[in-house]
Amino acid sequence: MTSLDDLSLTEAAALLERRALTSRELTAACLARAEQRRSLNSVIALLADRAMVEAEDSDRRRAAGAARGPLDGIPLGVKDNILLAGVPATAGSNILRRHVAAYDATAVERLRRAGAVLLAKLNLDEFGMGSSNENSAFGPCRNPWDESRTPGGSSGGAAAAVAAGLCLGCLGTDTGGSIRQPAAFCGVSGLRPTYGRVSRYGVIAFASSLDQVGPLGRSAGDVALLMNAIAGHDPRDSTSAPRPVPDFAAAIGRGVRGLRVGLPREYFELGGCTADVAAAVRDAIAVLEAAGARVSEIALPHTRYAIACYYLIATAEASSNLARYDGVRYGDRVDPGRGLAELYLATRGQGFGAEVKRRILLGTFVLSAGYYDAYYRRAQQVRTLISRDFEQAFAAVDVIAAPIAPTPAFALGEKTADPLTMYLSDIFTISVNLGGVCGMSVPCGLSAGPRPLPIGLQLIGRPFDEESVLAAAGALQEATDWHRRRPPEGGSGRP
Amino acid sequence: MNDHRGFESVIGLEVHAQLLTRSKIFCGCPTAFGATPNSHVCPVCLGHPGALPVLNRAAVEHAVRFGLAIGCRINQRSVFARKNYFYPDLPKGYQISQFDRPLCEHGQLVVDVDGQPRPIGIIRVHLEEDAGKNLHQGSDPSRSYVDYNRAGVPLAEIVSAPDLRSPAEAVAYLRELRAILIYLESCDGNMQEGSFRCDANVSVRPVGQSALGTRTELKNINSFKFVAQALEHEIERQIDVLADGGQVEQETRLWDEEAHRTRPMRGKEESHDYRYFPDPDLLPLVVDDGWLERLRRERPLLPADRRARLQGELGLPAPDVAMLVEDKALGDYFEAALSRCPGNPRAVANWVVNDVQALVKNAVGGAAACPVAPDALGALIGLVDAGVVASAGARQVFFELAAGRASDPAVAARALGVELVDDSAALAAAVDQVIASSGAEVDKYRAGKKQVIGYLVGQVLRRLGGKVDPKQVNELLRRRLDA
Structure with missing residues (x-):
């Protein structure tokens, strides 16, 4: 038997089911692991006591023959912009550092109903704004493969925690790549579902029309099991889709025979991928082809406008979404005692970090009278064109395969001086959010060199066709073992 | 007022009517007035992180019924927009309202002042959420308090065209509007409690000029009486300014009921840029044919x-x-x-x-x-x-x-004992007795002084304790005396 730290969710579920393992043992192992890997700074709040109680509850249920399914007793983590009643939800921000959530997010409530043990609130870029987890008021999270490098962002803590075995799966959020890019950088699997597939209720909003909750796990199968629990219509989120929810786990073994896989010309031309990344992605596509997929080239001609379009829409929505953090009703208030305007300025001035302020300013400008048409409205038009690109592409193929990021995990501090360079690293992931499709990251290789770093393959599917994406991911994991690779012990790499 | 020192006034009104739904427009909290502060609140109407609005369809029905009642075009696809500004009574830092795609447009109301019916255009009716209320008295006098019970109560904002020409017409318009809302059971029309609120835009111009003058906006007018007074004072004030060769400044003014005049609102806050944009948390509001048809059919008495x-x-x-x-x-x-x-x-x-x-x-x-x-x-x-x-x-x-x-x-x-006696014998007897005992009056009557009959009727009524119909007595006496 592999060590507890190396188990996948699917494997752990089987052991629990066979009563070869208890949730208590598993949870205790994860908590010990969290202590052992504190240097990662992936955890904002470890919920040790609560988690042990939940684990014991789960063991009792199982002993009584009343287990609630494969997630019962499984220790999971939640990105700290998702609400868990009675526990602070900081969104990685000083302004919410002491804000205790009043209610459970719908996705959390559904995990609870499935019997999961919720063990940690995980580090992130403040309000989800960043690609390296360096914009966190709680300090950067580190990549378990090389602690001098970023785990990616904004769900950096979630990806690092899964990779390092602190928990068997996580909920993240993805507004422009925030699940997929850290999953790729940390060598785990992460799915950004179609907008509307998972409720946003109880998820601290960054950009409401782009935000989506999704799972990270150690395999495509783990991700599918988590999806089975969290997906589905929620009357409390008007934008959640009233559509039937398939059995995502059933898609994993479906295979790719006859599946049409498209390679977007622009992604391979524009991106400036490193040789390692290009080779790993090419190899993964060859694996799918060998398994029966039919591969062809496609065009997504408006890709070049995606980043500009994204930074207009996302910042506009963020500027409005973050207006509620004013120190009046909750959160930290800074009151210099010189009236209302000063209270607002001091609270927000001290509560928000630099990147959040930059985006609020950008978004405020974008929506201002006289600029709305030139920026916001134009960006919405471009967004429509990007959606249409996908529609046309999906007339000819079932799944699109592409890189997740041009490079493996970059060094902490490497891009912080130049926000624009940081923004450009999201070129491959952002279109998925704008186009209303779904996308996944699966490990497909390691970079060369003394300290190898994970590389991710992106699989993009039609709206609400997460199943085809999971089928392709499953086929790749059937034929390769990249998803079983674990980071070297002890993290290493620190200069 | 229509012609005042050679000027005429031009008035447009914005009415905010609280709609009589049981729960708020975007959450399940009750809307009842007068509850303990902050007892009708939840994560949604307090703007907690992660909370999302869900539209209350009852509010939509009220607004559509009202729109139909005043002949509006109902936009079967309308859009909720965010109106962004900071204020402590506004929990999310934006108000969910409607902007360029309101629910109802192009209605009309006929007002009648002195028997002269005049059509007044209604530009739009849209749905929005109310804000909370700042309270300036509480346990600590140096602090301000906020009550969010009202935050999220549904409002219909009803915007008239600048078609009103006098304070009297403005009041007649408001009375009719309020009556319609009350007939529809959509609003209780209570101006003191703020469930029917009015802001007025008013300008003056020389009679015969078609271009509009510079307008001011009047706020804080919470009774029909104050609407009339505030408009009259403001119109006089503007005419004074123009008559002195000055210029009316575009500003927001408050009606000060103590001082009985309008005064400029402190701080020039009206240069707000609200940065409206469609609310991404809400889908466009679609009123499909079936829904609209049902509301049309259910048209109540107006x-x-x-x-x-x-x-x-x-x-x-x-x-x-x-x-x-x-x-x-x-x-x-x-x-x-x-x-x-x-x-x-x-x-x-x-x-x-x-x-x-x-x-x-x-x-x-x-x-x-x-x-x-x-x-x-x-x-x-x-x-x-x-x-x-x-x-x-x-x-x-x-x-x-x-x-x-x-x-x-x-x-x-x-x-x-006020039932009339229905006994002709008793009546006849009483009449006979009175004639017999009132010789002088009977003579006068017969001599032509017919008005003396009143005295005789009174005598009969007294005898019968008032329990007969005076008309009947009158008739019987005349018959006897004229015979």
């Missing part, structure tokens, strides 16, 4: 319908019509009483606008809470018409009913 019936069908006098139309509860009372006594609408109206109205003037609930049931009043009027009681006796019965000492007017009339 003030205009009642006006047509009372005026045209029943021929009631104009002041009675005005009162019975504007006060829906009183009008409903009238109809209920009339159904018991269908033959005499004028008498019923007369009772209702005088006696019933006086009785319920200051009562909570108005005529609906009248201690005299409309059915009982109808029955009482029936007794008068049948000659069972005289009107003086009927009034006594009415007060008996009002005091709760009786519920059946016939029983009360008997108990009070």
Whole structure:
């Protein structure tokens, strides 16, 4: 038997089911692991006591023959912009550092109903704004493969925690790549579902029309099991889709025979991928082809406008979404005692970090009278064109395969001086959010060199066709073992 | 006011009407007024992180019904937008409202001042959420407090065209608007509690000029009386400014009811850029054909319908019509009483606008809470018409009913002893006695001084204790004396 730290969710579920393992043992192992890997700074709040109680509850249920399914007793983590009643939800921000959530997010409530043990609130870029987890008021999270490098962002803590075995799966959020890019950088699997597939209720909003909750796990199968629990219509989120929810786990073994896989010309031309990344992605596509997929080239001609379009829409929505953090009703208030305007300025001035302020300013400008048409409205038009690109592409193929990021995990501090360079690293992931499709990251290789770093393959599917994406991911994991690779012990790499 | 020192006034009104839904527009909290501060709140209406709005369809129905009642085009696809600004009573830092795609557009209301019906355009009706309320008294006088019970109460904002030409027309417009909302049971119309609020845009221009003058916006006018006073003062003020060769400044002014004048709002806050954009948390509001058709079919009685019936069908006098139309509860009372006594609408109206109205003037609930049931009043009027009681006796019965000492007017009339005697022998005897004992008056009458009959009638009534119909006595006396 592999060590507890190396188990996948699917494997752990089987052991629990066979009563070869208890949730208590598993949870205790994860908590010990969290202590052992504190240097990662992936955890904002470890919920040790609560988690042990939940684990014991789960063991009792199982002993009584009343287990609630494969997630019962499984220790999971939640990105700290998702609400868990009675526990602070900081969104990685000083302004919410002491804000205790009043209610459970719908996705959390559904995990609870499935019997999961919720063990940690995980580090992130403040309000989800960043690609390296360096914009966190709680300090950067580190990549378990090389602690001098970023785990990616904004769900950096979630990806690092899964990779390092602190928990068997996580909920993240993805507004422009925030699940997929850290999953790729940390060598785990992460799915950004179609907008509307998972409720946003109880998820601290960054950009409401782009935000989506999704799972990270150690395999495509783990991700599918988590999806089975969290997906589905929620009357409390008007934008959640009233559509039937398939059995995502059933898609994993479906295979790719006859599946049409498209390679977007622009992604391979524009991106400036490193040789390692290009080779790993090419190899993964060859694996799918060998398994029966039919591969062809496609065009997504408006890709070049995606980043500009994204930074207009996302910042506009963020500027409005973050207006509620004013120190009046909750959160930290800074009151210099010189009236209302000063209270607002001091609270927000001290509560928000630099990147959040930059985006609020950008978004405020974008929506201002006289600029709305030139920026916001134009960006919405471009967004429509990007959606249409996908529609046309999906007339000819079932799944699109592409890189997740041009490079493996970059060094902490490497891009912080130049926000624009940081923004450009999201070129491959952002279109998925704008186009209303779904996308996944699966490990497909390691970079060369003394300290190898994970590389991710992106699989993009039609709206609400997460199943085809999971089928392709499953086929790749059937034929390769990249998803079983674990980071070297002890993290290493620190200069 | 229409022509004032060579100027005419141009007025447009913005009304905010709280809609009578049980729960708030985007969450399940109750809307009831007067609860303990911050007892009707939840994560959604407090703007907690992660909370999302879900539209209350009952609010949509109220707004659509109102739109249909004033002949609006209903936009079957409308869009909620965020109006962004910071204020402590605004939990999310933005108000969810409608901007470039409102629910209803292009309606019209006819107002009637001095018998001159004039159509007033209504540009738009849209849905939005109310804000909370800043309270400046609390346990610590150096602090301000906020009550969020009102935050998220549904509002219809109703914007008129600048078609009103005088404070009197503005008041007539508001009265009609309020009556329609009350008829639809969409708003309680209570201006003091703020469930029916009005802002006015007003400008003046030389008579004959078609371009509009610079306008000011008047806020904080919470009664019809203040609307009229505030507009009159503001129009005078603007004319003074222009007559002195000055220029009206575009600004927001508050009506100061103590000082009895308008004054500029402190701080020039009106240069707000609200940065409207479609709310990504809400899908466009779609009112499909079936829904719209149902609301069209369910069209309830409106003030205009009642006006047509009372005026045209029943021929009631104009002041009675005005009162019975504007006060829906009183009008409903009238109809209920009339159904018991269908033959005499004028008498019923007369009772209702005088006696019933006086009785319920200051009562909570108005005529609906009248201690005299409309059915009982109808029955009482029936007794008068049948000659069972005289009107003086009927009034006594009415007060008996009002005091709760009786519920059946016939029983009360008997108990009070005000039933008219229906005994021709007793009447004939009394008449004979009076003629016999009033020789001088009888002589005068026969000599041509016919008015002396009044004295003789009085004598007969006294003998019979008032329990006869004076008309009948008069008739009998004349017959005898003229024989």
